[in-house]
Amino acid sequence: MPSPLKALCGVLLAVALLAASPATAEASTVDEPAVLADPVRVMPLGDSITQGGSIGGYRLDLGTRLRTAGRTVDFVGSLSDGPGSMPDRDHEGHPGWTIAQVDANVVNWLRTYTPRTILLHIGTNDMYGSDPAGAPRRLSALVDKITAQAPAAEVFVSTIIPIRFADATVRGYNSAIVPLLRAKAAAGKRVHVVDMYPAVPISDLPDGIHPNAAGYSKMAAVWFNALSSVPGSIGDPPQPGGTCTATPQVVSDWNGGFQAEVTVANPTASAIAGWTVRFTLPGGHTVTQIWGGTASGSVTVTNASYNGTIGPNASATFGFLASGPGAPAVGTATCSSP
Incomplete structure (x- = not known):
């Protein structure tokens, strides 16, 4: 026959176990703290119109629009410039570069920065080069190289904005690249055509080539609308009750x-x-x-x-x-x- 002391200890142990078991069961079902999603890596890619001079080009207003919309985005690239007040100044916009020059370097950039989304505005410097008629073919090859290296990336390719002294050449280039890009999208590549040409009037091009702040702001609006139309390209939209x-x-x-x-x-x-x-x-x-x-x-x-x-x-x-x-x-x- 067990002693009264041992019996009492057994009862206390059983009570303790019963009291602990609900807490133990509850602990096993508590969700882990939510992990914040990594920023979506976006590469602005092109020439001086992407670089944007001292005002940061379209990147300034596009970054503001994205943050205001609650999107967590990280611009990426080997270059970094723009106004000091600009929170994210990274990009891959190379002043004076042609399609061929971007093509020669793009694989290394994609390997280094692994963008989820690419914004490509290129061809302006080809319009007054030695072979503007071959520019659509070169762009097509560049886009193929990008999609081969980064098949999961969303590649937004825009028509180029006007050039005051070469408008007919620009129009010819734009009209040639659109069907080429749409054919790639139809073949299953993550290529999206963005019609940038009508967004920026020649009156917003002080030197006939590069936009002023108003022109860049209009470009930012077109990029933002295009990005917003493709799920995942700039992350998920904020849910009700999210942070400011x-x-x-x-x-x-x-x-x-x-x-x-x-x-x-x-x-x-x-x-x-x-x-x-x-x-x-x-x-x-x-x-x-x-x-x-x-x-x-x-x-x-x-x-x-x-x-x-x-x-x-x-x-x-x-x-x-x-x-x-x-x-x-x-x-x-x-x-x-x-």
């Missing part, structure tokens, strides 16, 4: 300081109540004044009482002054909401 986005912009600067504005957007189908934005400033810079939010740390900004609620597909703004040495810039901003 924050897009900073330097609006003015002076020796020793600058003024910036940040647009906080809600790309979801539900209103958000309250937001927090985090970003970095260049070394030695500090925020000296802020409006439309409350700053803390380096640098976290929470909404003011009057702009914390943002309706679906709406936005709010805050601004600040910063002082410090060197070029003005605002690092990539992130936004979260309750």
Whole structure:
């Protein structure tokens, strides 16, 4: 016969096991924390029209549109330039290059940067070269090389924008490449035709070749619409209840300081109540004044009482002054909401 002490211990052990087993079962079914998706790697590919000079070309406004839409995208390439306020400046736009020059280098770039999506605007320099009539054939070979090296990538190929002094040649090139590209798509390749030519009027080409800021903004809109029409090319759209986005912009600067504005957007189908934005400033810079939010740390900004609620597909703004040495810039901003 067991002793009273042993019996009591057995009862206590059984109770402990019974109490622990629901927790154990629950722990076995708890979901792991969600892992944030990697940014979609997008390669802007082409010549000086892709590079875009000191204003960053279409890449500036396209990046803003993508962030505002809640898309997580990483521009990739061996080159990096544009305004200091531009959060993502990487690209593969080579001023003065022809189709053949891109063709000679593209395999190495694709191996190095493994883009998920490619934006190709090329052929402008071929239009006033020695063989413009052969440019459609060269483009076709280039696209075949891209799709062979990166068969899973979405390849968006645009007609080229006008050239003031070679419009007939440009029109001939564009009309020749469209059926070639559509035939590749019909054969199962991930090739998408983007009609860029009508988007940029000659009045937006100060030198007859390169767009001004207005022209590049129009190009960005065409690229964005094309990307949005192909699922997965820029990731999945944000779901209702997702986080907000924050897009900073330097609006003015002076020796020793600058003024910036940040647009906080809600790309979801539900209103958000309250937001927090985090970003970095260049070394030695500090925020000296802020409006439309409350700053803390380096640098976290929470909404003011009057702009914390943002309706679906709406936005709010805050601004600040910063002082410090060197070029003005605002690092990539992130936004979260309750």
